[in-house]
Amino acid sequence: MEYNFRKIEEEWQRKWKENNVYRVSNGSSKPKYYVLDMFPYPSGAGLHVGHPLGYIASDIFARYKRLKGFNVLHPMGYDAFGLPAEQYAIEHGIHPAVSTDQNINNFHAQLDKIGFCFDWSREVRTSDPGYYKWTQWIFLQLFNSFYNRSAQKAESITRLVKIFEKEGNQAHPVPDAKFELRNPNFEVLNGNFTAAQWKTFDEKTKQDILMEYRLAYCGYGEVNWCEALGTVLANDEVINGASERGGHPVVRKKLRQWYLRITEYADRLLEGLVHIEFSDAMKEMQTNWIGKSYGAEIDFEIAASRAEGAGEKAKLKVYTTRPDTIFGVDFMVVAPEHDLITQITPSAQKKAVEDYIAYVKSRSDRERQAEKKISGCFTGAYAINPFDKREIPIWTSEYVLAGYGTGAIMAVPCGDERDFKFAKHFNIPITNIIGKHYNGEEANPTKDAILENSDFLNGILMRDAIDVAIKKLEELEIGKRKVNYKMRDAAFSRQRYWGEPFPIKWMNGIAYPLPEKDLPLQLPYVEAYKPGPEGEGPLANIPSWTEKKLETNTMPGYAGSSWYFLRYMDPHNEAAFCSREASDYWGQVDLYIGGTEHAVGHLLYSRMWTKALFDLGLIGFDEPYKKLVNQGMIQGVSEKIFLSAVSFQHLKTCKKQNSFKVPIAVDGGYEVDVRDPKEDEPVAAATDILHQSRFKLADFFIDNFGANTVEYRVDISDVENHELDIESFIKSHRGAQFKNAVFLCEGGFWFQGRFHRKNNGSDKFFTEPEVEKMSKSKYNVVNPDDIISKYGADTFRMYEMFLGPVEQSKPWDTKGIEGVHRFLKKLWRLFFDEQKGKVWNEEKATGAELKALHKAIKKIEEDTERFSFNTAVSTFMIAVNELSDLKCHKKEILEPLLILLAPYAPHITEELWHQLGNAGMVIDAAYPKAEEKYLAESSKNYPVAINGRTRAELTIALDATQQQVEEMILANETVKKWLEGKQPKKVIYVKNKMINVVL
RNA sequence: GCCCAGAUGGCGGAAUUGGUAGACGCGCCAGACUCAAAAUCUGGUAUUGGCAACAAUGUGCAGGUUCGAUUCCUGUUCUGGGCACCA
Secondary structure: OOOOHHHHHHHHHHHHHHOOOOOOOOOOOOOEEEEEEOOOOOOOOOOOOOOHHHHHHHHHHHHHHHHOOOEEEOOOOEOOOOHHHHHHHHHHOOOHHHHHHHHHHHHHHHHHOOOOOOOHHHOOEOOOHHHHHHHHHHHHHHHOEEEEOOOOEEEEHHHHHHHHHHHOOOOOOOOOOOOOOEOOOOOEOOOOOOHHHHHHOOHHHHHHHHHOOEOEEEEEEEEEEEOOOOEEEOHHHEEOOEEOOOOOEOEEEEEEEEEEOHHHHHHHHHHHHHHOEOOHHHHHHHHHHHOEEEEEEEEEEEOOOOOOHHHHHOEEEEEEOOHHHHHHOOEEEEOOOOOHHHHHOOHHHHHHHHHHHHHHHOOOHHHHHHOOOOOOEEEEEEEEOOOOOOEEEEEEOOOOOOOOOOOEEEEOOOOOHHHHHHHHHOOOOOOOOOHHHOOOOOOOOOOOOEOOOOHHHOOOEHHHHHHHHHHHHHHOOOEEEEEEEOOOOEEOOEOOOOOOEOOEEEEOOEEEEOOHHHOOOOOOOOOOOOOOHHHOOHHHHOHHHHHOOEOOOEOOOHHHHOOHHHHOOOOOOOOOOOOHHHHHHHOOEOEEEEOHHHOOOHHHHHHHHHHHHHHOOOOOOOOOEOEEEEOOOEEEEEEEEEEEOOOEOOOOEOOOEOOEOOEOOOOOOOOOOOOOOOOOOOOEEEOHHHHOOOOOHHHHOEOOOOOOOEEEEEOHHHEEOOEEOHHHHHHOOOHHHHOOOEEEEOOEEEEOOEEEEOOOOOOOOEOEEEEEOOOHHHOOOOOHHHHHHHHOHHHHHHHHHHOOOOOOOEEOOHHHHHHHHHHHHHHHHHHEEOOOEEOOEOOOOOHHHHHHHHHHHHHHHHHHHOOOHHHHHHHHHHHHHHHHHOOOOEHHHHHHHHHHHOOOOHHHHHHHHHHOOOOOOHHHOOOOOOOHHHOOOOEEEEEEEEOOEEEEEEEEEOOOOHHHHHHHHHHOHHHHHHHOOOOOOEEEEEOOOEEEEEO
16 A cells, blocks of 8 residues: 555545534633734735745644644635735736635635645635725724823723813823924914813814824825826835836825824833743844834024024924933034925025935935935034034935934934044044044944043043933923834825725815724725826726715725734624624734744734724733744745857857847857847857856857856756756747857857767756745746645645744755655555555554654654754654664554644644544544653763863763763773873763863 | 844754754765666765774854853854835
């Protein structure tokens, strides 16, 4: 009886489905465990072997937990809204709903083949109106809430209105300090209003004020605007200030946007990190993203003597974490977007400043920070240092971002590297306030210097001076202590079609929520996806939509994914997003597996939503994910060849084609039948010869190959062992253009199917491998379907795990899969022999067999618990090797081994489990227990090191004393040889570890 | 530029708390079975020198701490992920 994985896997997948083996109920006498994978976006390219890595890991853990007696929730669904589907619709005219459906079906079929224990009855799709009804509903909860800072929680906005009616906003100032509160006559209210004033405000004013408090609110923000495409672009669609598609110019433009007031949750998001099991790296990334810092806001007056007109009374507010360096300020830098610039710039500098601002508008935030080139422009205005009254030039530069702090900084070149470089570049004199700590070569950001040249701060340690300076600022009322966050409110709208519509109606410039009974507000069907006028989304083109004054933006991708883990608990509930009963039962996700790319996006948003839902009493916990495991990426191996404008010795070149030149003539010395190729046809290709120094190009009748080579990725299906199958390559769609190309190898070259030998080197055409992202565009995608049809799902699952630690990125190499497949065949042979059939028996196990088993049980359990699945697979291999060596076919040993292996290879174990005569499913068996009595050892083979280097081995009883060990050591031949008759300085004996003799 | 992570044989990786570097698998080499091949099995395989015993070197690079460092510390290079409209 052979291991027929195809039959076994199909059969059990069918039976599992028929018997609802993986359906879970909300309630059980067993303890609960919730295992979740990060929400996949069903892309048109389908699954490649990298995608299921995390799903396999979570599947193993879910099955393991079930064996351990837990009621395990392990659901799967789709994050189905998103830009790619819309882009596909624009290009191919297929409605996103249609293509998304196709993609999901494709994904689903691929996932099914891997044998996951998902409870598919709980599947959700964010684009399903039954799902996004509740995304809209939660949005309305956020819209109708504000963050009560004194209670440190979200509360109903109607409560806030009552407070305003009773006492104004004294106790609840506007969250955004930059917001200018105005009454209906547009008079600035200085931040506060009384109950009496509130009552006099008209509806519009009231609503505008409330909008400043709502957790989901509407405001204005800058986007990448591409006039030519008439649309807003994502950062990764913008390359060097131009659109990726078409290369049209892109500028920053202010558009009306929805936001989530996540900044109000900054402290709780930080504090919450203490209570959840995320990796330190992940916590650090989130902490840095939130970017809490302590410092001061300082007002600098604008020098009247140097300013013209309006600027006179203006003040420049800066935020700094280092107020101790105030006497080292040599210049100020304001963000190019800063409102003050136009006010303070004297006419003489206007042109230069405007030109500079225009330049900056074409640059993304990323470029502005990443650029090594220093740029900036002097505004012509001066600020006055509030302490020593020194006049300080005010510059504008792209490295200061409008969104952070006050959008202006005081620059201290002796203490800050960026400021230093800027000062050097523009020849701004540098004041040294830290004496010998500053060497004039580079800035020194120390806090451990004693201040000099610093007036009242002289002689104080900088660390201590921070507080002294702030106290003085507050005393003189020129500044105040300030906590600042780098994190900004989350932009929550997209000018796109394929997303959740906002349940919002606009009337007289006021946003009104739709009543709950009108949800879901369904996404209307459209034929075209063109952006609307003035940068509005495609929904603005639909008269029936705009007639109803409905919001034309849609929600971003993370709307649906911020709460999906809750919907899985109660996926078919039509009365609530998730019943309190269900969320109380399942609680937090116990294990969440996904990539680090979500570190600061999805994970922070999801945490914020959870906290808001908790505050509003809708769920009973305020962190969504108890433990997070980050899976690494499986990379692809691309295979590259090199193309060049080659120059044969007697060669003419003709028309330039795609920057390659085309060879048309022949080398005189060789009979090469290079007929004149058509102008649009060939290109020359070459190979590893570029990398072989022993190969002399001069031998080859080529002048300057390599001068202009271009890398070209060939499809990995045309490559084996880094050798290109030229024939198959030329037959492929992309390779057709190379049919008249010359393929240089070490021993000669291929041309039109014939090899022309030049020397006795190889005629193999080698490619250059490169490890990079697995992606369609790199022609290096390996499809799991192919692997499974060749080796089966169990082999595939185990090999994915065997490749290396889940957390680590590693390249896929199909070749290695044979080893895992052999292992499963070897396991099978413990039960069945090809000729003899059944070989397993019910004999009593020996001590050696029990030891092999219990060693495995112990290690597998430990490894599974710490997500070290690769070493667990090794342990299975070792166990099966040992049992094979022992010729052990005993049920007593093999049956527990099957249970151990069931999470990893569910199909083969299910089959063998039933072959052993069991009736139920293996997943409902009890996990075996490792018994120490089979593992006990009385002695250990110790390594004996001389000066730390292992020289010998010695078997010593585990209970040996230091003295006994020393005696044994000194009697050892190898040790004697090294001692050369002398006494050792020291003998280090670490029980159960090693022995080290120090000479 | 900023934040985070990683680097170990020909390849993927192991070494869980500072204690035998290279488990397990791939590949490769040799052998058995076979008319032959596949499959399977056995042995070998970090590098250098040596018939061998053995010796020297060796965990990206340069230092440091320690009886002992892949593991801890300082600096540095390269690669990957993220940087707010890809998901």
